[in-house]
Amino acid sequence: TNGDPPPDRSARSSSSSSSSWLRRANPRAWRFLVAADPTVDAFLLRDADSFPTPRERAAVDEWLEDGAAFHVMHDHPFHYSWNGRNQSIMAGVWGGGGGG
Numbered sequence: 001t002n003g004d005p006p007p008d009r010s011a012r013s014s015s016s017s018s019s020s021w022l023r024r025a026n027p028r029a030w031r032f033l034v035a036a037d038p039t040v041d042a043f044l045l046r047d048a049d050s051f052p053t054p055r056e057r058a059a060v061d062e063w064l065e066d067g068a069a070f071h072v073m074h075d076h077p078f079h080y081s082w083n084g085r086n087q088s089i090m091a092g093v094w095g096g097g098g099g100g
Helices: 007-013 018-024 027-036 054-066
Strands: 042-046 070-072 093-097
Touching: 027 042, 054 070
Parallel strands: none
Antiparallel strands: 042 093, 070 093
16 A cells, blocks of 8 residues: 555545544554544444454344444453453454444
């Protein structure tokens, strides 16, 4: 990547103050912009190598029905602790309500 945001985001944000931040931000952080998008009711963020399972689909459906602000699955020992630190929310396997 050349550091420019994807074309659809560039056009949408070019008139906002976030435009210069977006151009300087690590492209891996662009996915988090959805959390502040007022047109989004709910979103899921996943790493490309993290494939959803039927068990997670059921958990997401339950989350959408109960209306909680966030969805986080901890179904592997590494999801709880990494190097002795609590992993409350990992960047590539969570969801939330949008519209910040």
